[in-house]
Amino acid sequence: EAQVTQNPRYLITVTGKKLTVTCSQNMNHEYMSWYRQDPGLGLRQIYYSMNVEVTDKGDVPEGYKVSRKEKRNFPLILESPSPNQTSLYFCASSLTPSGEAFFGQGTRLTVV
Amino acid sequence: KNEVEQSPQNLTAQEGEFITINCSYSVGISALHWLQQHPGGGIVSLFMLSSGKKKHGRLIATINIQEKHSSLHITASHPRDSAVYICAVYDGFSGGGADGLTFGKGTHLIIQP
Numbered sequence: 001e002a003q004v005t006q007n008p009r010y011l012i013t014v015t016g017k018k019l020t021v022t023c024s025q026n027m028n029h030e031y032m033s034w035y036r037q038d039p040g041l042g043l044r045q046i047y048y049s050m051n052v053e054v055t056d057k058g059d060v061p062e063g064y065k066v067s068r069k070e071k072r073n074f075p076l077i078l079e080s081p082s083p084n085q086t087s088l089y090f091c092a093s094s095l096t097p098s099g100e101a102f103f104g105q106g107t108r109l110t111v112v
Numbered sequence: 113k114n115e116v117e118q119s120p121q122n123l124t125a126q127e128g129e130f131i132t133i134n135c136s137y138s139v140g141i142s143a144l145h146w147l148q149q150h151p152g153g154g155i156v157s158l159f160m161l162s163s164g165k166k167k168h169g170r171l172i173a174t175i176n177i178q179e180k181h182s183s184l185h186i187t188a189s190h191p192r193d194s195a196v197y198i199c200a201v202y203d204g205f206s207g208g209g210a211d212g213l214t215f216g217k218g219t220h221l222i223i224q225p
Contacts (some may be wrong), residue, residue, distance in 0.1 A: 042198070042215045042218060043213075045213075048212050058212065088153060090155060097212050097213075100157050101147075103156070106154065
């Protein structure tokens, strides 16, 4: 089954404690992206990757890091989380940036 | 940067009604997507279109490139159609910043039995 798997689904953490949200896809997609979704703001792109070892900033990259060492995996790293990073996060993959996007189930992150 | 506007923001209707959700954008695009997000968060792709019209079951999506406008229609609406519907566009890489979809803020649809 074609899918994008994100973990964890829910996470509560404290300010400053490093965390990683994992994302894995099984469709051999070149393009992967991370978004955050906030009430009244919609989905906004954090980082994207066109291929292995190729990553770039989206609209709201501050406070986040990513890596793309393998085509299937695209983890999102928060080195020092802050309360303003409390949000719902989605990973997505597609063949191309304009192509049909497959989304993970989302990670609801709360930073206290 | 493309501006994507959806209307209405919220819509409550009775089961069986014909539903229309609108999306307009400011810059020419190469692709437009309609997405569905159910309570609980998961997002699924309904349609991707660059011209004309597509139909899948009770859902129909249309796009008018000249007017920079798309509509999503639901015929014979059902309570299980209750969800947030999101329009997203791709206008190509502008040379700086994000390369990917730009999203509308969504339309929250409730279908009452």
